[in-house]
Amino acid sequence: MVTLLYFARLREALGSDRERLELPTGVADVAGLLSLLRARGGAWEKELAPQRNFRVAVNQDMADGATPVTAGDEVALFPPVTGG
Amino acid sequence: MSVRVQKEDFDLGAEILRLRRNNPKIGAVASFIGVCRDINDGDAVKTLTLEHYPGMTEKSIQNIIDQACTRWDLYDVLVIHRVGTLLPTDQIVLVVVTSSHRGEAFAACEFVMDYLKTRAPFWKKEDISGGGRWVDARESDDAAASRWEH
Numbered sequence: 001m002v003t004l005l006y007f008a009r010l011r012e013a014l015g016s017d018r019e020r021l022e023l024p025t026g027v028a029d030v031a032g033l034l035s036l037l038r039a040r041g042g043a044w045e046k047e048l049a050p051q052r053n054f055r056v057a058v059n060q061d062m063a064d065g066a067t068p069v070t071a072g073d074e075v076a077l078f079p080p081v082t083g084g
Numbered sequence: 085m086s087v088r089v090q091k092e093d094f095d096l097g098a099e100i101l102r103l104r105r106n107n108p109k110i111g112a113v114a115s116f117i118g119v120c121r122d123i124n125d126g127d128a129v130k131t132l133t134l135e136h137y138p139g140m141t142e143k144s145i146q147n148i149i150d151q152a153c154t155r156w157d158l159y160d161v162l163v164i165h166r167v168g169t170l171l172p173t174d175q176i177v178l179v180v181v182t183s184s185h186r187g188e189a190f191a192a193c194e195f196v197m198d199y200l201k202t203r204a205p206f207w208k209k210e211d212i213s214g215g216g217r218w219v220d221a222r223e224s225d226d227a228a229a230s231r232w233e234h
Contacts (some may be wrong), residue, residue, distance in 0.1 A: 005137070007135060007137055007205070007207060008135055008207035008209070008218060009207070009218040053221075057137075057140060057205075060137075060139055060140035060143055060144075076137060076140065076205075078137065078205060078207070079207060079218065079221070080220075080221035081201075081202065081203065081204060081205050081206055081207065081221065082201075082206065082207050082208045082218075082219045082220070082221050083134065083136070083165060083177070083200060083201065083204050083205075083206025083207070083208070084118050084165075084176070084177050084197060084200050084201040084204075084206070084225075
């Protein structure tokens with residue numbers, strides 16, 4: 001299982017702030033996980049489309065498509081940051 | 085070196101006193117306070133709500149402070165960032181840097197703010213007439229942060 005966290009505008013658009021997900025065989029990195037989420041269609045497909053501007057963190061470190069994802073990881077999806 | 089993410093307001097004078105206490109080697113204190121404005125992109129802002137990613141936010145600010153301490157000779161860096169709902173004129177963020185000389189204190193303070201703006205996971209939502217609006221990231225903030233990458 002991995003824990004997925006959604007923040008800010010993405011949290012609202014996806015209607016979820018967190019979920020637990022069983023990684024299917026063959027999903028081993030961020031790119032694979034995003035494909036899995038996009039396949040849900042609707043807001044998932046729209047908000048997580050490759051041309052959309054969002055960030056991914058794995059275990060609280062910034063990640064990219066090639067970052068490995070394995071059971072027990074915490075994966076967060078969020079818009080570009082706007083603090084300060 | 086410390087990082088605090090909190091709902092409560094902060095007191096610049098009290099924080100500086102704490103940092104300077106018992107350290108006669110400090111010759112410079114630079115600080116920055118970010119404040120909530122009542123207008124953004126031409127619209128009146130009623131409230132500003134800040135969301136963060138507990139854990140990663142603190143960790144990423146600590147990482148920024150560590151980088152500052154590698155680049156400059158500093159005694160201390162303090163970052164306080166507020167979350168929750170704020171009103172125009174409210175304080176949002178505080179950075180205080182102490183060092184022997186002003187050049188390092190000024191530079192490190194600006195560096196920490198520039199990196200915080202583009203790397204620390206906070207998100208702002210404005211309440212304007214007509215509803216809520218998530219604040220978009222600005223390219224000028226990315227440009228400010230990239231100045232330090234050399």
